[in-house]
Amino acid sequence: MVEEIQNELTEVSTLQVGDIVKGKVSKVEDKQALVDVGYKFDGVIPISEVSSLHIERVGDVLQEGDEVELKVIRLNDEKDELVLSKRAVDNEKAWKTLAEKVQNNESFDVVIADVVKGGLVVDLGVRAFIPASHVEQFFVEDFSDYKGRTLKVKIIELDQEKNKVILSHRAVLEEEAEQQKEKIFEKLSPGEVLEGTVQRLTDFGAFVDVGGVDGLVHISELSWKRVATPSEVVKEGDVVKVKVLKVDKENERISLSIKATLPGPWEEAGTKFKIGDVVKGTVKRLVSFGAFVEIAPGVEGLVHISQIANRHIGTPGEVLKEGQEVEAKIIDMNLAEKRISLSIKEVEQEKAAKVVEKHKEEYTSSGMGVTLGDVLGDKLRNLK
Known part of the structure; x- marks a missing residue:
């Protein structure tokens, strides 16, 4: 027993400033905590030595009964003074731990x-x-x-x-987003159709988020009809269906198309038009052999030069001009080859026939002594 007491006294007498000791918090006050470290008197942790951050009360960090590791920063046996620091121990451990995290990019x-x-x-x-x-x-x-x-x-x-x-x-x-981007680029393949959210609009198209990566829908791929600005078709926040056209992993670019997910104009033309229909359209361009007339967005039909007028003409420009609104009759359709043949002449002939029929009825009912040619001569000449 005497030997044990002597050993304890020997341990106590070797306690020095800078030593690391373990202890148990015996009392907590607002500005300090008392700790039993097995010394002949309790040590004190001032509030400034509790945390690396400013705290208002010691009780915000320490509670009675807490076991803590501390550093001796002041010792005076004559005054029963033992000042300890939790902050110093935490600080030394922290720098070592943080250095390891940096090294491991953690x-x-x-x-x-x-x-x-x-x-x-x-x-x-x-x-x-x-x-x-x-x-x-x-x-x-x-x-x-x-x-x-x-x-x-x-x-x-x-x-x-x-x-x-x-x-x-x-x-x-940013690191997580980059990892997600890599996964998406690995998974995406041309021809795939998926949903995305319009993130932003530019003069040349719309950027669509397809699961963490933005792909570009070029303005030409927004719609089957001609688009002047992307805002005519979409706005930011819209959820849209897009088709993947191209994936460039090296340059991290994705080309998308909204147009490719929609029924094409020629598909719609099959249900909208049939041979014999009289349609309205706009002359888009004149060529030596006729005129191309747009009868629906993205659908143009050809009026051959022989089907433009009832009289012989040398060039389509003698009768038509680009931008002119006309009526034409569908005389042939080949949707597989995206070809429609139109006739302006047949529409005019049918109009003329109706005029003849109308005035023939007027002549018959009037009983007047004039010939049908007298009545219709000028009118028929005007229709040629």
């Missing part, structure tokens, strides 16, 4: 301890800071609801000499 979870001007504060055993620009991938105006939240971060700057630790949540989000 992401880890942290709890936001405080919100300050310019960003967020984290206690890692040392004070760490997340600048406002590194909290999210988007601008955040108010950080007040971030206190107490858990964020996954990476260390982007570590300098023990300057006691500087800078963290980034945005870097983690």
Whole structure:
């Protein structure tokens, strides 16, 4: 028994400033905590030595009965003074741990301890800071609801000499987005049809998010009809069906088409038109052998030069001009070859026949002594 007491006294007498000891919190006050470390009197942890961050009360961090590892920072046996630091031990461990995380390029979870001007504060055993620009991938105006939240971060700057630790949540989000992008590029293949959300519009098309990656729908692939600006067809936030046209993994580009997911104009033409129909259209272009007339968006028919007028003409431009609205009769259709033959002449002939029939009835009913040629001569000449 005497030998054991002598051993304990020997251990106590060897306690020196700088030693690391373990103890149990025996009492917690607002500005300090008392700790039993097996010495002849309890040690004291001042509030300034509890945490690397500013705290209002020791009780915010320590509770009675907590077992803690501490560093001796002051010892005076004559005054029964033993001052300990939890912060110093935490600090030394933290720098070692943080250096390993940097070396391993590791992401880890942290709890936001405080919100300050310019960003967020984290206690890692040392004070760490997340600048406002590194909290999210988007601008955040108010950080007040971030206190107490858990964020996954990476260390982007570590300098023990300057006691500087800078963290980034945005870097983690960007890394995750890049990994997601790689997965999508591996999975996407030309010909695939999927849903996406319109993210933004430009003069040359619309960018559509297809699961974390933006693909471009060129303005020519927005619709079967001619489009002057993308906003005529889509707006930001629209959910659209798109077809993958091309995947360029090397340059991280995806070409998409909305048009390719819609029924083509020639498909619709098969249900909308039939031979014998009289349709209205616009002269789009004149060629030596006739005129091409658009009778529906994306559907043009040919009026051969012989079907333009009832009289012989040398060029289509003698009768027609581009942009002119005309009536024509469908005289032939070949949807497989996307060909429709039209006749303006037949429409005019049918109109003339109706005029003749109408005036023939008027002549018969009038009983007047004039010939049918007298009545219709000028009218028929005007229709030629």
